[in-house]
Every structure is written in C-alpha cells, then in structure tokens.
Amino acid sequence: xxxxxxxxxxxxxxxxxxxxxxxxxxxxxxxxxxxxxxxxxxxxxxxxxxxxxxxxxxxxxxxxxxxxxxxxxxxxxxxxxxxxxxxxxxxxxxxxxxxxxxxxxxxxxxxxxxxxxxxxxxxxxxxxxxxxxxxxxxxxxxxxxxxxxxxxxxxxxxxxxxxxxxxxxxxxxxxxxxxxxxxxxxxxxxxxxxxxxxxxxxxxxxxxxxxxxxxxxxxxxxxxxxxxxxxxxxxxxxxxxxxxx
Amino acid sequence: xxxxxxxxxxxxxxxxxxxxxxxxxxxxxxxxxxxxxxxxxxxxxxxxxxxxxxxxxxxxxxxxxxxxxxxxxxxxxxxxxxxxxxxxxxxxxxxxxxxxxxxxxxxxxxxxxxxxxxxxxxxxxxxxxxxxxxxxxxxxxxxxxxxxxxxxxxxxxxxxxxxxxxxxxxxxxxxxxxxxxxxxxxxxxxxxxxxxxxxxxxxxxxxxxxxxxxxxxxxx
Amino acid sequence: xxxxxxxxxxxxxxxxxxxxxxxxxxxxxxxxxxxxxxxxxxxxxxxxxxxxxxxxxxxxxxxxxxxxxxxxxxxxxxxxxxxxxxxxxxxxxxxxxxxxxxxxxxxxxxxxxxxxxxxxxxxxxxxxxxxxxxxxxxxxxxxxxxxxxxxxxxxxxxxxxxxxxxxxxxxxxxxxxxxxxxxxxxxxxxxxxxxxxxxxxxxxxxxxxxxxxxxxxxxxxxxxxxx
Numbered sequence: 001x002x003x004x005x006x007x008x009x010x011x012x013x014x015x016x017x018x019x020x021x022x023x024x025x026x027x028x029x030x031x032x033x034x035x036x037x038x039x040x041x042x043x044x045x046x047x048x049x050x051x052x053x054x055x056x057x058x059x060x061x062x063x064x065x066x067x068x069x070x071x072x073x074x075x076x077x078x079x080x081x082x083x084x085x086x087x088x089x090x091x092x093x094x095x096x097x098x099x100x101x102x103x104x105x106x107x108x109x110x111x112x113x114x115x116x117x118x119x120x121x122x123x124x125x126x127x128x129x130x131x132x133x134x135x136x137x138x139x140x141x142x143x144x145x146x147x148x149x150x151x152x153x154x155x156x157x158x159x160x161x162x163x164x165x166x167x168x169x170x171x172x173x174x175x176x177x178x179x180x181x182x183x184x185x186x187x188x189x190x191x192x193x194x195x196x197x198x199x200x201x202x203x204x205x206x207x208x209x210x211x212x213x214x215x216x217x218x219x220x221x222x223x224x225x226x227x228x229x230x231x232x233x234x235x236x237x238x239x240x241x242x243x244x245x
Numbered sequence: 246x247x248x249x250x251x252x253x254x255x256x257x258x259x260x261x262x263x264x265x266x267x268x269x270x271x272x273x274x275x276x277x278x279x280x281x282x283x284x285x286x287x288x289x290x291x292x293x294x295x296x297x298x299x300x301x302x303x304x305x306x307x308x309x310x311x312x313x314x315x316x317x318x319x320x321x322x323x324x325x326x327x328x329x330x331x332x333x334x335x336x337x338x339x340x341x342x343x344x345x346x347x348x349x350x351x352x353x354x355x356x357x358x359x360x361x362x363x364x365x366x367x368x369x370x371x372x373x374x375x376x377x378x379x380x381x382x383x384x385x386x387x388x389x390x391x392x393x394x395x396x397x398x399x400x401x402x403x404x405x406x407x408x409x410x411x412x413x414x415x416x417x418x419x420x421x422x423x424x425x426x427x428x429x430x431x432x433x434x435x436x437x438x439x440x441x442x443x444x445x446x447x448x449x450x451x452x453x454x455x456x457x458x459x460x461x462x463x464x465x
Numbered sequence: 466x467x468x469x470x471x472x473x474x475x476x477x478x479x480x481x482x483x484x485x486x487x488x489x490x491x492x493x494x495x496x497x498x499x500x501x502x503x504x505x506x507x508x509x510x511x512x513x514x515x516x517x518x519x520x521x522x523x524x525x526x527x528x529x530x531x532x533x534x535x536x537x538x539x540x541x542x543x544x545x546x547x548x549x550x551x552x553x554x555x556x557x558x559x560x561x562x563x564x565x566x567x568x569x570x571x572x573x574x575x576x577x578x579x580x581x582x583x584x585x586x587x588x589x590x591x592x593x594x595x596x597x598x599x600x601x602x603x604x605x606x607x608x609x610x611x612x613x614x615x616x617x618x619x620x621x622x623x624x625x626x627x628x629x630x631x632x633x634x635x636x637x638x639x640x641x642x643x644x645x646x647x648x649x650x651x652x653x654x655x656x657x658x659x660x661x662x663x664x665x666x667x668x669x670x671x672x673x674x675x676x677x678x679x680x681x682x683x684x685x686x687x688x689x690x691x692x
Contacts, residue, residue, distance in 0.1 A: 082685075134639050134642055137635065137638070137639040138639050141632075141635050141639065144632050144635055144636075145622060145623075145632065145636065148623070148626050148629070148632055149626065154689060154692055157689045157692075158622050158686065158689050158690070161618075161622065161682055161686050161689065162618075162622055162636060162686075164682070165618055165682050166639075166640070168678065169639075169640050169643070172643045172674075173639070173642050173643055175643075176642065176643035176646045176647060176667075177642070177646065179646070180646045180650065234274055309556060310556075311552060311555065311691060311692070312692050313692060329561070331558035331559070332558070334556055334557065335558040337556070339552070339556055341549055341552060343547075343548055343549025343552070344549060345548065345549040345550050345552065345553045346548065346550075347481070347544075347548065347550060348548070349484075349488040349489060350481070350484065350485070350488075354484070357477070358477055358478070358481050359553060361473055361474050361478070362474055362478070362553060362556075362559065363556075363557060363558070387488075
C-alpha cells in the first residue's frame with residue numbers, strides 16, 4: 001500500500017501513468033461534453049420565462065461550480081505539499097491555478113452575457129457575480145505569487161500558504177457579499193433554484209458539470225505533465241526522454 | 246566530493262553534539278551538495294571550506310533551520326531535529342552575513358533585544374560582552390555612527406550570552422581589523438574550552454589549535 | 466543567567482519596534498497624511514454637497530483607511546529582512562507566531578491608532594451625521610487591527626521579492642473585502658438610524674479570527690520567505 005502511494009507521488013511514475021490515461025480521459029471528456037451540449041442546447045425545452053436565452057446556464061453554472069471546486073483542490077494540494085513535502089502535490093496546485101482562473105473568468109463572461117437579455121445590461125453587482133470577481137482576484141494573487149518567485153519549490157510553498165488563507169476567506173467573502181447584495185434588493189436570478197428546475201434541464205446541467213470536471217482533470221494532467229518535466233529537468237529520466245530514448 | 250578529516254580526540258569520550266547525514270541541497274537548478282554528512286564533538290570546531298558559491302552559507306543555514314534541505318537529517322545530542330525545535334534553538338547562536346543590527350538603536354539596545362529573544366541576561370553581562378569586543382566606549386551611541394567593523398562586533402557580542410553550546414558562524418571575521426579577529430578567535434577558543442562546539446566558514450585562516458579543529462571541503 | 470521568558474521577549478520586541486518608529490519619526494506621519502489627503506480628494510473629485518457627501522462618507526473613509534494601511538505595510542518586515550534581524554527573530558526559541566504578533570501590534574499602534582485619532586476630524590470634513598460618528602470610530606477601532614493582521618500575511622509572503630509592492634495589493638485587497646463591507650455598511654446603517662449590532666458582532670468575529678489565525682499564517686510565510 002505504502003509503495004503504491006509512494007509511487008503515485010513520484011513525478012516519474014506520474015508522468016508514465018498519466019501518459020497512458022490521457023487518451024482515454026480525453027475521449028470521455030469530449031463525448032460527455034458533446035452529450036451535455038446537445039442535451040442543453042437542443043434537447044431541453046425553452047424556458048417559459050426567458051425563452052432560449054436561458055441556455056447559457058449550461059455553461060455558466062458548471063463554470064461557477066468548477067471555479068470554487070478547483071480553488072479547494074488547489075488549496076488542498078498546496079496543504080499536502082506544504083505539510084508532507086510531496087512534490088507532485090505542489091505540481092498539481094501550480095497547474096490548477098490558471099485552470100481555476102479560466103473557469104472563474106468563463107463564469108463571469110457567461111454571467112455577463114446572460115445579463116444582457118435578462119436585465120438589459122452587461123454587468124450588475126449581484127452577489128454571485130461579485131463573489132466570482134473577488135474569487136478571480138484571489139486566483140490572480142496565487143498565480144502572481146507563483147510567477148514572482150524564481151525558485152519553484154519556494155514559490156509553491158508560498159502559494160500554498162496564500163491559497164489556504166484564501167480558502168478560509170472564501171466562505172467569509174461569500175457570506176459578506178451576499179449579505180451586502182440583499183441590502184440593495186438587486187436581482188438574484190443567477191441562482192438556480194433546485195426544486196423548480198425541470199428534469200429535462202437538470203440532466204444536461206449535471207452532464208455538463210461532470211464533463212467540466214473531467215475536462216479539468218484531463219487538462220490538469222496535461223499541464224501537470226509539462227510542469228513535472230520542467231521541475232525535474234535536471235534529473236536523469238527527463239534527460240533520457242529529451243534525448244528521445 | 247566531500248572529505249572529512251577528523252583529528253583524533255584529545256580528551257576521553259568526546260560527546261558528539263551535532264551530526265548530520267544525507268544532506269542534499271539544490272539552489273534553483275544547481276545541485277550544491279548531495280549526501281553530505283558531518284559530525285561535531287564537544288570542544289571541537291568544524292571548518293567548512295570551499296570556493297565561492299559552493300554552498301557553505303547554505304549548509305550553515307540548513308544546520309540552523311533557516312533553509313530546508315531537499316533531503317537529510319540533523320541530530321542534536323542524538324535527537325533528530327524537527328523544524329523549529331525550541332531546545333535546539335536555545336543552545337544555538339547563528340552569525341550570518343548580515344549583522345542583525347538595527348542602525349537606529351545603540352549597541353546596548355541591540356544586544357538587549359537579541360538576548361531577550363534568545364535567552365536572558367542582565368545588564369552587567371551585556372556590558373561585559375560589549376567590553377570584550379572593545380565597544381565599552383560606544384555602548385550608547387546609535388549604531389548608525391559606528392563603522393562596519395564595529396557593527397559586526399555588536400552582532401558578535403551576543404555569542405557569549407545565554408550559554409549556547411553550538412555556534413554557527415558564517416564569515417565571522419568579515420570587516421574586522423586584526424584586534425577584532427584576535428578577540429573573536431579568543432572567544433571561540435574559550436567557547437571550545439568550555440565544551441562548546443562550532444561550525445564556521447571563513448576566507449581567512451582560522452588558526453585554532455590543531456587538536457580541536459576539523460574541516461570539510463565542499464568543493465566538488 | 467536570568468531567563469525572562471516569552472512575555473519578556475514579546476514586550477521587548479514590541480518596545481523595540483515602537484522605539485524604532487519613534488526614532489524614524491519622519492516616516493510615522495506618512496500613512497496618516499495619506500489618509501487625510503485621500504479623504505479630501507473625494508469632495509474635490511465628486512461633489513461638495515453635504516448630503517451626497519454624507520452618503521459616501523462611510524465608504525470613502527473606510528477605503529482611505531484601507532489604502533493607508535496598505536501603504537504602511539511594507540515597513541512591517543522590510544527593514545528587519547534587509548539587515549538580518551528577521552533571521553534573529555525566526556531563530557528565537559520562542560514561538561514565532563507570538564513574536565510576529567508583537568510586531569503587528571506595534572505596527573497597528575504606529576499606523577492604525579493615528580488613523581483612529583484623525584477620524585473624528587475627517588468625519589466633520591465628510592459631513593458624517595453625528596449619530597454615525599461613534600459607529601464610524603468603533604468600526605475602525607475593530608477593523609484597523611484586522612487590516613494590519615491580514616496585511617501582515619501579504620507582506621510576509623512578498624518581503625523577499627524585489628518589487629513586492631504591486632503584488633501585495635493584489636494579495637491583500639480581496640481579503641479586505643469582508644471588513645470593508647461590514648465596516649462601511651455599519652456606518653451607513655447608523656446614519657439611517659438602523660441598528661448596527663449585527664455588523665459590529667461580525668467585525669468582532671473577524672478580529673478574533675484574524676488574531677488567532679493571521680500570526681500563524683504570517684509566521685509560516687516568513688519562514689518561507691527567508692529560505
């Protein structure tokens with residue numbers, strides 16, 4: 001058991017195993033994404049209130065879910081790297097940050113695009129969008145800290161501390177922003193109420209959520225592989241790979 | 246490659262105080278040293294030799310816990326050290342490249358702070374430590390007005406306070422004049438006489454008694 | 466050899482930082498001046514109409530305090546990092562968490578406290594209604610320590626960087642959002658005659674959380690920065 005876990009944490013074994021998994025993961029992701037998009041864009045009926053324009057939730061909501069999920073994964077990986085000095089955890093945290101930021105950005109853009117037909121304007125300061133914006137800044141902070149420190153291992157440790165501080169703060173920020181937005185009686189329709197959503201819309205939504213998760217894992221593995229190659233470039237196995245053996 | 250030349254112990258059963266094994270360290274991409282081992286006994290000084298950039302400072306920083314090594318363990322009195330071990334830190338004095346001296350404060354005030362953080366000592370002991378290093382006439386002027394060598398002496402003054410057994414000295418003679426070097430050498434000798442131990446680096450010859458110093462060379 | 470213990474170490478470090486601040490008196494007043502100037506820019510840039518000023522006052526004063534604290538944060542660890550004193554502090558056998566707390570307390574006394582003292586004056590300039598002034602002062606009294614504590618984490622992470630200043634703002638300002646929301650809103654609510662106990666409780670909770678966790682994070686970050 002311990003040897004298995006130890007192997008899992010070794011960058012070299014990770015590189016090999018992920019190389020084998022990646023083609024499968026890519027195909028499953030593509031298929032799920034296609035199924036979800038078809039179900040959401042074609043299969044589901046138009047909303048009785050918003051017509052066709054509501055369909056952007058099939059991208060917006062999974063992105064928002066992923067933006068939070070990836071941050072928590074990044075903070076957890078950072079904690080593992082910080083406490084147990086496992087290099088692969090540092091790699092995962094570093095590779096996750098831009099992915100999470102992209103999901104957050106996507107959530108913001110789709111939320112804003114949805115706003116135009118809904119409220120007539122591209123931006124409103126409602127709780128959800130404002131929280132996402134602050135989350136984007138938190139991601140930028142982690143990415144900025146990573147980039148500012150030359151030594152990768154020190155950079156990962158510092159970014160891990162920051163990610164953990166951010167993770168503690170996220171619930172506080174969410175709550176305070178939500179409280180603040182209720183004072184202004186703004187529209188809160190970016191929130192999907194679970195009981196009132198119809199099954200024909202729920203299924204594509206959950207499919208897309210799963211597809212996004214798999215997309216994250218697939219792209220994470222790809223980024224982690226190149227991150228591993230860069231960090232371990234001085235080691236023997238990477239030199240061999242580079243030489244083409 | 247590292248080579249340890251250990252001189253035969255002069256007194257019966259020397260107590261092995263500091264022992265490190267398997268130390269590996271990278272600085273960015275560069276491997277500084279791999280699988281380095283060393284051992285220091287009571288009453289012994291270990292001199293770390295090597296050209297610029299070979300990792301002497303990094304080794305000292307690893308020994309006091311400021312820098313994390315890639316791999317390896319350090320033992321103090323036989324006990325494996327975890328990070329920030331208060332008992333170890335209490336017995337340790339580290340002199341790095343920087344003096345650790347606040348320019349707006351006087352030598353007495355600087356020393357009082359250093360001592361409060363490390364252990365405790367009273368007024369008379371502070372004054373004695375400063376006098377030992379020829380700072381008796383400068384105890385209460387701001388360090389801003391002192392020369393680089395004098396500031397170095399202020400930083401070194403805390404070595405003798407608090408009864409630390411291990412001295413980690415990185416280029417202690419920097420900026421000192423001949424009398425300063427002699428004074429510090431005398432302090433080190435007295436420390437070793439009192440069963441303390443030291444690890445030091447220096448570009449100048451240290452010239453301690455042959456029986457009590459060993460050396461390792463980091464040149465690879 | 467007399468051994469004085471943790472309390473002595475804490476107080477000595479606190480006293481040292483205060484002494485250093487007093488001896489570098491010229492720099493003491495900068496964050497305070499910044500606070501006052503930024504607050505006066507708003508009537509100049511927006512409107513001097515007392516009614517409109519009164520509605521913005523809470524937010525403006527809070528943001529000015531926030532930015533003034535941010536400006537002053539660099540001095541928290543910079544000089545110690547540069548002259549090697551920070552290593553002495555981290556090599557102390559006493560818990561670095563508490564030593565870092567001593568430094569942050571000193572920093573707040575030197576930057577946050579003057580802001581508090583200047584606030585009544587600025588409340589008059591910004592036409593804050595009488596009943597809201599006490600609330601303004603109270604929210605700043607609770608909030609500025611949080612700003613110093615959370616800011617200390619950011620400075621601890623960036624002290625080793627060459628140009629850490631801009632990055633520091635990016636790291637710290639999102640973390641300041643909850644304090645700003647509750648603090649500014651409490652003043653606005655108080656001006657409208659609404660109860661503010663909820664907001665004050667939240668600010669107190671944030672203060673307690675920051676007091677317990679921020680020094681731990683800052684000490685860990687310092688250890689990483691001096692590696």
